[in-house]
Amino acid sequence: MPPPPPPPPGVPPARYAYLGPEGTFTEQALRSLPAAARAELVPCATVTLALDAVRSGEADGAVVPIENSVEGSVPVTLDELATGEPLMITREMTVPIAFSLLARPGVRPEDVKVVATHPHAAAQTRRWVALNLPYTEVVHAPSTAAAAAAVADPESTWDAAIAAPLAAEHYRLAVLAAGIGDNPDAVTRFVLVSRPGLPAPRSGRDKTSLVAFMRDDHPGALLEILEQLTMRGVNMTRIESRPTGAALGNYCFSIDCEGHVDDARVGEALMGLRRVCADVRFLGSYERHDGVAPTVRPGTSDVEFNDAAAWLARLRAGD
Numbered sequence: 415m416p417p418p419p420p421p422p423p424g425v426p427p428a429r430y431a432y433l434g435p436e437g438t439f440t441e442q443a444l445r446s447l448p449a450a451a452r453a454e455l456v457p458c459a460t461v462t463l464a465l466d467a468v469r470s471g472e473a474d475g476a477v478v479p480i481e482n483s484v485e486g487s488v489p490v491t492l493d494e495l496a497t498g499e500p501l502m503i504t505r506e507m508t509v510p511i512a513f514s515l516l517a518r519p520g521v522r523p524e525d526v527k528v529v530a531t532h533p534h535a536a537a538q539t540r541r542w543v544a545l546n547l548p549y550t551e552v553v554h555a556p557s558t559a560a561a562a563a564a565v566a567d568p569e570s571t572w573d574a575a576i577a578a579p580l581a582a583e584h585y586r587l588a589v590l591a592a593g594i595g596d597n598p599d600a601v602t603r604f605v606l607v608s609r610p611g612l613p614a615p616r617s618g619r620d621k622t623s624l625v626a627f628m629r630d631d632h633p634g635a636l637l638e639i640l641e642q643l644t645m646r647g648v649n650m651t652r653i654e655s656r657p658t659g660a661a662l663g664n665y666c667f668s669i670d671c672e673g674h675v676d677d678a679r680v681g682e683a684l685m686g687l688r689r690v691c692a693d694v695r696f697l698g699s700y701e702r703h704d705g706v707a708p709t710v711r712p713g714t715s716d717v718e719f720n721d722a723a724a725w726l727a728r729l730r731a732g733d
């Protein structure tokens with residue numbers, strides 16, 4: 415394939431931060447974006463640093479992991495998006511996850527006493543490790559590639575890393591075992607995050623992300639939030655509660671739902687949430703990674719919402 419054209423004269427290439435170092439699954443997710451081919455890619459040691467690079471203007475965007483099909487959400491990403499200077503999701507993408515056990519050349523499987531990896535990777539290889547390395551200690555690293563980079567150092571006290579097959583080439587490590595994930599169909603979802611601005615254009619196959627902060631703790635508080643979505647025919651694809659950090663028992667709800675902020679039913683639901691919640695943080699509308707279009711229930715299409723609004727206007731005007 416010919417190399418992508420350079421940016422026009424005077425226009426610096428976009429800078430994208432990501433959870434690094436080189437060789438992470440996050441880097442694979444970022445490289446799946448056509449724009450990455452023309453961009454400067456900036457590896458960051460943590461999700462927090464990658465997102466802060468966007469907040470400070472050091473990077474134009476950041477790709478971070480948000481959810482794994484086996485281990486669930488990535489709490490640091492949910493919490494960073496729910497607090498601090500607002501950020502906006504503009505794209506999502508998925509990467510199939512396959513793990514290898516990597517070690518310095520010459521290290522044998524029976525020599526592996528300590529294996530390092532990211533906590534989400536540890537959770538996805540738990541059964542394989544229990545069966546094949548029963549006396550091995552599993553320690554956590556900031557990312558799978560950070561574990562591989564550390565293991566490549568002959569002074570390392572870690573004997574092996576669980577990482578992406580790509581990390582073996584990158585850090586010149588030997589593959590002691592491949593395909594060691596407990597679930598061969600594991601997939602991780604990543605998001606591209608930028609500073610707030612115009613939401614990505616409506617594609618008809620969109621998702622909207624938001625964080626709803628409860629006004630106070632009372633019977634049915636969560637139900638009240640859910641009603642705002644259900645009564646407008648908005649289908650949720652994910653909801654989870656996260657502590658706000660303010661006090662014990664103080665929670666917010668991280669929600670993904672089908673549709674775009676420009677869809678009448680989603681806009682109306684957001685207005686409803688704004689009325690019943692202490693705060694609502696809009697995290698963006700963006701095209702779904704799987705291209706699935708929502709089913710619009712009778713009475714909740716744009717035409718029907720607009721027709722109802724026009725009818726009310728006529729009533730008020732005495733027409």
Ligand SMILES: O=C(O)C(=O)C[C@]1(C(=O)O)C=C[C@@H](O)C=C1
Nearest residue numbers: 438439440479532534557558602
């Ligand atoms: O450590 C990496 O390689 C990452 O990109 C992070 C991460 C995650 O946060 O879940 C991404 C995909 C895998 O599920 C394991 C780790």
